[in-house]
Amino acid sequence: MHWEWKTIIEPFKIKSVEPLGFTTREEREQVLKEAYYNLFKIPASKVLIDFLTDSGTSAMSSEQWAGIMRGDESYAGARSFYNLEKAVRDLTGYKEVLPTHQGRASERILFSVLGGKGKCIIANSHFDTTRANTEATGAEALDLPVKDALDFEKPGPFKGDMDVVALEKIINEKGAENIPLVILTVTNNSLGGQPVSMKNICEVSRICRKHKIPLFFDAARFAENSYFIKLREHGYQNKSPKEIAQEMFSYADGCLMSAKKDALVNIGGFLAMNNSEWAKRCREVEILGEGFPTYGGLAGRDLEAIAQGLVEILDEEYLKYRIKSVAYLGDGLRNHGIPIVEPPGGHAVYVNAMKFLSHIPQSEFPGQALACALYLEGGIRAVEIGSLMFGKNDQNTKKFIPAKMELVRLALPRRVYTQSHIDYVIEVFEHLAKEKNKIKGLRITEASEVLAHFTAKLVPV
Numbered sequence: 001m002h003w004e005w006k007t008i009i010e011p012f013k014i015k016s017v018e019p020l021g022f023t024t025r026e027e028r029e030q031v032l033k034e035a036y037y038n039l040f041k042i043p044a045s046k047v048l049i050d051f052l053t054d055s056g057t058s059a060m061s062s063e064q065w066a067g068i069m070r071g072d073e074s075y076a077g078a079r080s081f082y083n084l085e086k087a088v089r090d091l092t093g094y095k096e097v098l099p100t101h102q103g104r105a106s107e108r109i110l111f112s113v114l115g116g117k118g119k120c121i122i123a124n125s126h127f128d129t130t131r132a133n134t135e136a137t138g139a140e141a142l143d144l145p146v147k148d149a150l151d152f153e154k155p156g157p158f159k160g161d162m163d164v165v166a167l168e169k170i171i172n173e174k175g176a177e178n179i180p181l182v183i184l185t186v187t188n189n190s191l192g193g194q195p196v197s198m199k200n201i202c203e204v205s206r207i208c209r210k211h212k213i214p215l216f217f218d219a220a221r222f223a224e225n226s227y228f229i230k231l232r233e234h235g236y237q238n239k240s241p242k243e244i245a246q247e248m249f250s251y252a253d254g255c256l257m258s259a260k261k262d263a264l265v266n267i268g269g270f271l272a273m274n275n276s277e278w279a280k281r282c283r284e285v286e287i288l289g290e291g292f293p294t295y296g297g298l299a300g301r302d303l304e305a306i307a308q309g310l311v312e313i314l315d316e317e318y319l320k321y322r323i324k325s326v327a328y329l330g331d332g333l334r335n336h337g338i339p340i341v342e343p344p345g346g347h348a349v350y351v352n353a354m355k356f357l358s359h360i361p362q363s364e365f366p367g368q369a370l371a372c373a374l375y376l377e378g379g380i381r382a383v384e385i386g387s388l389m390f391g392k393n394d395q396n397t398k399k400f401i402p403a404k405m406e407l408v409r410l411a412l413p414r415r416v417y418t419q420s421h422i423d424y425v426i427e428v429f430e431h432l433a434k435e436k437n438k439i440k441g442l443r444i445t446e447a448s449e450v451l452a453h454f455t456a457k458l459v460p461v
């Protein structure tokens with residue numbers, strides 16, 4: 001008899017383990033108080049399930065650890081560099097490969113060559129460090145997501161797409177000579193981890209080529225994006241994730257990469273492109289801040305682990321499990337009436353705290369209140385993406401201007417947690433849903449001007 005299994009299992013067995021941080025509710029109450037209700041200030045040893053981020057939190061494979069031992073630590077021209085260069089060329093087709101210590105270093109190098117005052121860099125959505133590095137050169141960072149991306153309740157297959165009509169319009173208004181770069185972030189991290197379709201990539205590429213504007217991917221989650229194309233876009237069902245990724249990269253001129261996501265490593269990144277003239281200028285900047293261009297701020301062993309990670313991430317059994325486990329968490333929350341951003345993304349589920357805790361006004365940070373409640377009740381750490389992160393005080397009136405959204409992101413580290421961990425998280429949410437009226441808002445007692453969410457101190461109201 002032949003049939004398809006319904007159960008999607010973790011496609012690995014566990015070789016090395018570390019204990020979780022079990023605590024009592026009383027302890028967590030104390031930990032929260034001492035951390036001023038800011039989860040960035042909590043020692044990780046006091047966290048049971050850590051969904052703070054999927055960045056640099058992956059479990060490496062035995063082959064990656066073997067690569068760590070094989071790493072060639074020569075200052076220049078290390079064998080590990082050539083291994084990485086080969087892996088990146090094979091995947092992207094881009095000739096020039098510059099390793100960096102992480103994604104934001106790639107951004108800083110590229111934008112310092114292409115950006116500058118009076119310039120405008122356009123993206124489907126800039127990730128926060130991408131925006132900050134663009135603005136640091138004096139350039140403007142402009143987001144052109146499709147309209148549906150901002151409608152959290154409306155499901156759609158490719159809510160990461162760029163608004164191509166708006167793109168043409170902006171290019172005509174600003175003049176192509178003032179737009180040094182267009183970026184497609186795959187998947188779109190800032191707006192729910194939603195994928196970009198091949199159709200949209202093609203259209204954006206065609207417009208950019210017509211106007212002679214280079215197109216780059218912010219490729220942190222390129223493999224998750226490829227798998228969504230396979231699942232959701234007509235004509236890709238029989239292609240491998242690698243073939244799809246190669247096709248994606250073929251429509252652009254280069255990419256920025258944070259290897260801490262879809263290269264399954266704890267630190268690292270790279271910059272790749274076809275244009276040798278830009279690459280030459282990028283290498284000059286790289287030497288100043290990162291190191292010699294064949295190691296770029298990393299050890300030889302790190303380069304080896306990235307090269308191996310780029311192969312493993314495209315394994316179809318892995319991607320099936322990855323996308324399915326995020327969807328499984330989303331289904332579990334939805335079944336208990338928890339409002340989430342639809343559909344769940346590739347790396348995270350986003351809970352709509354504004355809707356879930358409608359009794360807490362935005363001035364009392366419903367997202368942060370939910371994140372604290374998750375920790376208090378279940379030892380789960382998540383991150384608020386709402387008014388604590390993006391809220392501002394009006395410069396003149398001093399009145400509080402809340403963010404457009406109050407979300408809590410549950411980001412899943414790669415290959416780290418199993419289905420029972422996710423079942424547990426769903427159970428904690430089930431409990432919270434019953435008691436949600438007891439959750440109280442928070443008030444800020446101390447905050448810095450920039451990136452306040454990392455350091456702010458709060459108390460319950």
Ligand SMILES: *Cc1c(COP(=O)(O)O)cnc(C)c1O
Pocket residue numbers: 055102103104105127129130185189218220258259260261268269
């Ligand atoms: C994480 C991330 C970055 C920045 O990379 P780091 O490795 O954290 O410096 C840039 N873009 C996207 C889309 C990311 O998710």
